[in-house]
Amino acid sequence: xxxxxxxxxxxxxxxxxxxxxxxxxxxxxxxxxxxxxxxWNEISDTARDLRTTWTNEMLWPxxxxxxxxxxxxxxxxxxxxxxxxxxxxxxxxxxxxxxxQSHEREFRNVILTATAIDDVxxxxxxxxxxxxxxxxxxxxxxxxxxxxxxxSYREKLMLLDDAIKECxxxxxxxxxxxxxxxxxxxxxxxxxxxLQDVLREESHASNQ
Amino acid sequence: MxxxxxxxxxxxxxxxxxxxxxxxxxxxxxxxxxxxxxxAGNTDAFGRIYRLHGDHMKSIAYNHLGNVSDAEDAVQExxxxxxRAADTYNGEAxxxxxxxxxxxxxxxxxxxxxxRRIQEAPIDDFITSERAGQNIDDAKRMTLRxxxxxxxxQRRSVFVLFEVEGLSHAEIAGILGISEGNSKxxxxxxxxxxxxxxxxx
Numbered sequence: 424x425x426x427x428x429x430x431x432x433x434x435x436x437x438x439x440x441x442x443x444x445x446x447x448x449x450x451x452x453x454x455x456x457x458x459x460x461x462x463w464n465e466i467s468d469t470a471r472d473l474r475t476t477w478t479n480e481m482l483w484p485x486x487x488x489x490x491x492x493x494x495x496x497x498x499x500x501x502x503x504x505x506x507x508x509x510x511x512x513x514x515x516x517x518x519x520x521x522x523x524q525s526h527e528r529e530f531r532n533v534i535l536t537a538t539a540i541d542d543v544x545x546x547x548x549x550x551x552x553x554x555x556x557x558x559x560x561x562x563x564x565x566x567x568x569x570x571x572x573x574x575s576y577r578e579k580l581m582l583l584d585d586a587i588k589e590c591x592x593x594x595x596x597x598x599x600x601x602x603x604x605x606x607x608x609x610x611x612x613x614x615x616x617x618l619q620d621v622l623r624e625e626s627h628a629s630n631q
Numbered sequence: 632m633x634x635x636x637x638x639x640x641x642x643x644x645x646x647x648x649x650x651x652x653x654x655x656x657x658x659x660x661x662x663x664x665x666x667x668x669x670x671a672g673n674t675d676a677f678g679r680i681y682r683l684h685g686d687h688m689k690s691i692a693y694n695h696l697g698n699v700s701d702a703e704d705a706v707q708e709x710x711x712x713x714x715r716a717a718d719t720y721n722g723e724a725x726x727x728x729x730x731x732x733x734x735x736x737x738x739x740x741x742x743x744x745x746x747r748r749i750q751e752a753p754i755d756d757f758i759t760s761e762r763a764g765q766n767i768d769d770a771k772r773m774t775l776r777x778x779x780x781x782x783x784x785q786r787r788s789v790f791v792l793f794e795v796e797g798l799s800h801a802e803i804a805g806i807l808g809i810s811e812g813n814s815k816x817x818x819x820x821x822x823x824x825x826x827x828x829x830x831x832x
Contacts (some may be wrong), residue, residue, distance in 0.1 A: 469772055475689070487677070487678075493714055
């Protein structure tokens with residue numbers, strides 16, 4: 424099989440025995456390709472000689488020792504990982520218990536607060552009912568005021584009732600607002616005082 | 632000091648049909664069993680690997696790293712890596728292919744770490760002196776070794792595995808994670824490059 428010099432590199436690239444045989448035949452008739460092939464083969468021949476082996480009786484025992492150490496280290500590492508996992512699990516459980524207790528406490532606090540507010544509301548309601556009863560006594564005089572003072576008492580009481588309504592609406596929106604409750608109690612106290620003044624004025628007038 | 636002897640027979644790079652067949656197969660049951668034993672840290676399994684492949688491993692490492700001490704360290708490190716990673720071996724390639732891949736990567740790591748040292752002393756004087764006086768052209772061998780030391784990692788690996796160790800392109804492809812055609816091309820272009828330098832020298 425005849426080949427051209429331009430195809431010579433392709434044979435070297437293939438490198439199989441058949442291609443090298445063709446390349447060899449071509450090189451016999453081409454000095455440039457012969458030079459190439461000689462260098463090519465020389466490199467291969469020299470490379471084969473680079474294969475190196477030696478005997479070191481100490482190497483395998485050294486590797487064996489290193490493997491044993493590695494195995495021990497791996498074992499220790501597994502224990503460390505297991506210990507870390509147990510520690511994390513313990514910490515997790517502790518945090519969970521503490522959180523749960525805190526939630527329970529919060530829940531209990533909420534219930535207690537709600538109960539306390541209920542008590543306060545009941546007391547307020549009783550207070551309001553007492554004032555309303557007082558108002559009933561003063562009602563006839565206020566409906567038909569005979570003096571300018573009575574007229575001003577009636578207007579004051581109307582203003583106080585408006586203020587009570589507004590305050591009560593706000594409290595319905597926010598039951599736990601202590602400031603509003605104080606305000607409401609103050610208005611009721613003022614209403615109570617005013618009603619007492621009305622009744623006192625009435626008895627004073629009847630005495631005269 | 633290490634007792635150094637020459638390998639008496641060198642497989643021809645072109646007469647590698649047997650190894651080529653071996654490389655193309657996937658890992659056998661034996662390979663998987665061996666890998667499992669390695670993962671368990673079975674010293675006998677490592678002993679078997681060392682007996683069967685130790686010489687090859689030492690030669691590959693030596694031709695990458697350029698001295699006996701580094702080569703032995705690389706062989707040891709590669710076997711430790713095999714122990715650490717054996718449970719990831721899935722039998723997609725032959726165990727030896729995987730073993731050599733680990734070794735070559737270990738050599739790359741060592742080369743990067745010790746680059747300066749290798750450039751300064753690429754040839755092991757002890758082995759060189761042991762070989763002196765034999766029929767082989769010592770000067771040529773030293774020249775080629777120096778030229779190899781200057782090659783990039785992958786080119787050096789392909790050249791060493793094919794021309795020195797006599798592995799097939801299929802095996803080299805498996806070891807280096809490249810295609811067979813690519814392995815052929817890298818070898819060809821490397822040899823062309825070496826040929827130019829060879830002529831000059």
